[in-house]
Amino acid sequence: MTEKKKKTTTRKVRQKKSDSKKKAKKITPKNSPKSTRKTVRSIDFLEELLRAGCHFGHSVSRVNPRMQEYIFGVREGIHIFDLIKTKNQLEQATNYLKKIVSSGGKIIFVGTKRQAIESVERAAKEVGMFYVSTRWVGGLLTNWQEIKKNLDRLEELIKKLSEKDSPLTKYELGVLRKEQYNLESLYGGLVGLEKLPEAIIVVDSKKEQTAVREAKRVGVCVIGLVDTNTDPRGIDYVIPANDDAKASVDYILTKVVEEIKKAQNEQK
Numbered sequence: 001m002t003e004k005k006k007k008t009t010t011r012k013v014r015q016k017k018s019d020s021k022k023k024a025k026k027i028t029p030k031n032s033p034k035s036t037r038k039t040v041r042s043i044d045f046l047e048e049l050l051r052a053g054c055h056f057g058h059s060v061s062r063v064n065p066r067m068q069e070y071i072f073g074v075r076e077g078i079h080i081f082d083l084i085k086t087k088n089q090l091e092q093a094t095n096y097l098k099k100i101v102s103s104g105g106k107i108i109f110v111g112t113k114r115q116a117i118e119s120v121e122r123a124a125k126e127v128g129m130f131y132v133s134t135r136w137v138g139g140l141l142t143n144w145q146e147i148k149k150n151l152d153r154l155e156e157l158i159k160k161l162s163e164k165d166s167p168l169t170k171y172e173l174g175v176l177r178k179e180q181y182n183l184e185s186l187y188g189g190l191v192g193l194e195k196l197p198e199a200i201i202v203v204d205s206k207k208e209q210t211a212v213r214e215a216k217r218v219g220v221c222v223i224g225l226v227d228t229n230t231d232p233r234g235i236d237y238v239i240p241a242n243d244d245a246k247a248s249v250d251y252i253l254t255k256v257v258e259e260i261k262k263a264q265n266e267q268k
Contacts (some may be wrong), residue, residue, distance in 0.1 A: 046083050052251035054241040055081045057228030067228045070240035079228045086241050090252065093223045093237035094259035097199065100221075101127075101263040105198030108132060108190070109253075110211050115246045116203040123253040124189065127260045130197065131189035132211070141214040144196055151190060154183040158191075199223060201256065204243040206230040225252055 049055065057063070057071065057079035070089075072082035100107065109131040111120035117133045124131035132140070140147050157180040160166070166173065200215050202208045205224035212234050215222045224235040227243045242248040 042087070045087055048251065049083045049086060049241075052247045053245045054086060054248045054251060055083050056242045056245065056248075057081055062229040064229055064231050066231055066233065067226065067240065070238070071228060081228070081240050081242070086239065089237065089239050090241075090255060093239055094256055096221070096237060097201075097223065097256065098259055098263035100198045101260050102267065106130065106193060106195070107260075108193075108197045108200045109203075110136065110200050110208050111203035111249070112136065113204055113207055113243075115244060116249050119246070119250050119253050120203060121189065123257050126257050127264065129260075130193050133189060134185055136208060136211045137186050138210060139214070140211070141196060141218050141220060144218075147187070147190075148194075150183060151187055151193065154180065154187055155191060157183065196220060201225075201253075202235075203249055203253075204230075205232075205235055225249065 055072075057067075059077055060074055060079060063071070063079055070081055070085050072080045074080065097107065107124075107127075107129045109120045109124040109129060111117060111131075112133060112135055120131050120133050123129075137147070157176055161173070161176060161180060168176070196218060197220060199221040200211060200223070202211060202222060202224045205212050205222070205226050206229065212222055212224065214220075216234050221236045222234065223237040224232070224239065225243045226232050226235060226238050226240055228240075232238045232240075239252060241252055
């Protein structure tokens with residue numbers, strides 16, 4: 001073989017190697033097909049649910065039969081949620097919430113159990129919505145006209161007590177501050193709400209069953225974080241997940257907030 005032919009053969013071999021490397025190019029989220037990227041995101045979502053402990057239900061003996069469709073299995077006497085169903089239900093709920101926000105609707109976050117208070121207040125404040133984190137006042141939705149009077153009174157007190165040069169005596173100011181404190185403990189998270197909300201988001205719908213019943217009576221949509229020991233009837237959008245662990249509640253509400261913010265940003 002002549003030297004010229006050797007050089008030609010070497011170039012061909014190098015070209016083949018180069019072509020094979022291009023074909024074997026590693027697929028990354030940026031250059032992968034849409035279906036692949038979607039699958040990767042879904043897997044990441046499920047892993048996050050798992051790390052947050054959303055999959056843990058209650059003991060087998062405490063299960064509500066109506067929650068069986070959301071249960072994957074049992075581990076050491078504890079029911080385990082099917083996280084694929086949790087993911088799908090959460091996406092359905094957030095899609096509905098985005099529609100509400102896009103049309104200018106209002107939402108109340110409800111969670112009075114110790115593990116939920118901080119998360120509920122933070123979530124509502126982040127998206128400029130309302131919350132109930134101390135206790136649900138009976139008639140808050142079904143007797144809205146009376147509740148609105150209390151809210152108006154609270155707003156009046158806030159304005160009056162914020163005045164620098166008040167003509168009131170110390171005793172009168174003390175009486176008003178006490179009234180303000182009592183009203184704020186019940187309605188502080190609802191200041192600014194002018195009408196019935198379009199939806200309520202409930203953490204532990206079993207504990208907040210009064211809120212759920214009232215919402216159904218007045219036609220307000222209910223999105224509920226529902227554990228295995230709860231009857232899901234009355235909940236329009238069931239999010240089957242652990243409602244006892246703070247990390248689980250935090251994660252679910254964080255996802256809800258993210259989607260609401262997207263809808264709010266689209267309006268700007």
